[in-house]
Amino acid sequence: MKAKKSLVLILVVLFTMLQCTVLNYLQVFKIKPDILLILVLFFSLYYGRFYALGVGVLCGLFAQATSGIGSGAVVFVYALGGLILAHLTSFIYKQNILSQMLISFIFTFLVYLSLFFTFHLLDIQPPLLNALFFVILPASFYTACIAPFLFYFLKMAFNIR
Amino acid sequence: MRLKWFQNLRPSVQIFVLAALLCVFVLLYLPFSKCVGSLIVSFLSPALSVSENISSNAQDFLAFQNLNEENKRLRGKLDQLTSQLVQLQDIALENERLRGLLSIPQKASYQAQAAIVISKDSSNWTKTVMINKGSVDGICKGATCVFHGSLVGTVIDVTALVSKVALITDFNSKIPAKIVRNREEGIVFGGWWGNSGFCRMKYIQKAEIGDKVITSGLGGIYPKGILIGEVESIAEEQKDKLYKIATVRPALELSNLEEIMVITQE
Numbered sequence: 001m002k003a004k005k006s007l008v009l010i011l012v013v014l015f016t017m018l019q020c021t022v023l024n025y026l027q028v029f030k031i032k033p034d035i036l037l038i039l040v041l042f043f044s045l046y047y048g049r050f051y052a053l054g055v056g057v058l059c060g061l062f063a064q065a066t067s068g069i070g071s072g073a074v075v076f077v078y079a080l081g082g083l084i085l086a087h088l089t090s091f092i093y094k095q096n097i098l099s100q101m102l103i104s105f106i107f108t109f110l111v112y113l114s115l116f117f118t119f120h121l122l123d124i125q126p127p128l129l130n131a132l133f134f135v136i137l138p139a140s141f142y143t144a145c146i147a148p149f150l151f152y153f154l155k156m157a158f159n160i161r
Numbered sequence: 162m163r164l165k166w167f168q169n170l171r172p173s174v175q176i177f178v179l180a181a182l183l184c185v186f187v188l189l190y191l192p193f194s195k196c197v198g199s200l201i202v203s204f205l206s207p208a209l210s211v212s213e214n215i216s217s218n219a220q221d222f223l224a225f226q227n228l229n230e231e232n233k234r235l236r237g238k239l240d241q242l243t244s245q246l247v248q249l250q251d252i253a254l255e256n257e258r259l260r261g262l263l264s265i266p267q268k269a270s271y272q273a274q275a276a277i278v279i280s281k282d283s284s285n286w287t288k289t290v291m292i293n294k295g296s297v298d299g300i301c302k303g304a305t306c307v308f309h310g311s312l313v314g315t316v317i318d319v320t321a322l323v324s325k326v327a328l329i330t331d332f333n334s335k336i337p338a339k340i341v342r343n344r345e346e347g348i349v350f351g352g353w354w355g356n357s358g359f360c361r362m363k364y365i366q367k368a369e370i371g372d373k374v375i376t377s378g379l380g381g382i383y384p385k386g387i388l389i390g391e392v393e394s395i396a397e398e399q400k401d402k403l404y405k406i407a408t409v410r411p412a413l414e415l416s417n418l419e420e421i422m423v424i425t426q427e
Contacts, residue, residue: 017205017209017212018212019283020212020213020282020283020291021209021213021215021281024416025216025219032285034284034285036283049175049176050179053179053182061197061201062201062205063284064194065197065198065199066209066280066291067282067283067284067287067289068284068286068287068327069287072190072191074284075187075190076183076184076187079183080180080183083179083180087176112285130352131353135285139285
């Protein structure tokens with residue numbers, strides 16, 4: 001149990017490092033996939049509510065510390081998104097690549113949309129259409145494309161069949 | 162075992178309890194968000210520095226084949242700039258002499274400190290970079306960052322060893338600017354558009370493609386006369402609108418920054 005929790009922490013740190021460095025060189029139209037969100041998604045789908053909440057909070061904290069977004073918006077949205085997904089996991093088919101891509105797309109889209117509306121609460125008011133077409137949709141699509149590969153790697157790391 | 166009472170609850174109640182706990186956590190976290198952020202950043206900074214170095218070197222290695230072509234192009238540019246430099250030195254001397262005749266004080270110069278970019282923004286929303294200098298090196302919040310005389314951004318967060326710089330393309334950035342050719346003033350701002358490596362400029366009267374844009378120094382945040390970029394295109398004139406919009410290409414390729422200079426004293 002302790003080993004698993006340590007592995008989770010190591011993965012969060014590793015994914016944060018990759019997100020801040022290597023993924024900047026894989027940008028397409030200045031957009032990169034959100035692999036921290038894929039981590040939240042993975043633990044929500046395979047490890048239930050507690051892990052979803054814990055990993056959501058942890059990823060949110062790391063994502064927020066390494067980005068220019070202030071306050072607790074990212075922590076709240078990542079963790080709540082993970083929690084809700086963990087609640088719905090029994091209704092989700094996640095065994096093939098296409099369904100994994102679809103779940104990742106919808107999850108990223110909804111989390112990013114929620115973040116966008118949280119920005120409005122924080123008095124940052126970017127235009128919706130710009131955010132939708134130049135950030136939310138491309139980032140969701142790119143994240144969805146990467147997700148099955150990372151799922152495969154994470155399943156191997158955690159010995160999930 | 163200790164959580165048996167919790168597991169006996171209905172799933173929807175469990176979710177509600179966990180969501181409530183999350184809300185409490187976030188509310189408690191808010192006053193400490195800066196401390197927590199600083200701790201995480203300080204903990205990550207050595208690893209980020211190494212990781213950024215490795216990925217940057219790998220990219221350089223991959224770009225090696227274009228080096229010859231780039232070398233030729235840069236040699237041509239160097240010749241052109243050398244002749245321009247001679248002319249400018251002449252003008253600078255003349256300017257100094259004329260200022261002396263009219264008793265106009267010399268323009269203020271500034272002191273800057275070099276810093277290395279150790280990581281870039283983790284999110285798709287903001288455009289920031291982290292540098293390896295913090296408050297112990299005399300960096301303070303709001304300091305202007307430049308590189309090769311062009312504006313990079315401003316320091317938005319400072320910890321002891323690491324600072325966060327918001328680039329001029331970040332959607333929070335608003336820079337008082339003017340066009341060099343006709344002294345037309347406006348505001349350069351970042352945001353999310355087709356290619357978010359660009360900024361936009363709001364102005365009132367006239368700008369042309371290719372015009373150089375510099376900081377105007379109004380507001381006292383950014384020093385006067387730092388190059389921001391060049392007008393790339395001009396949006397169609399819209400009736401009944403006070404402002405016109407131009408797209409400004411930053412003078413630097415901000416996604417490939419490796420070092421910057423932080424202005425510590427004006």
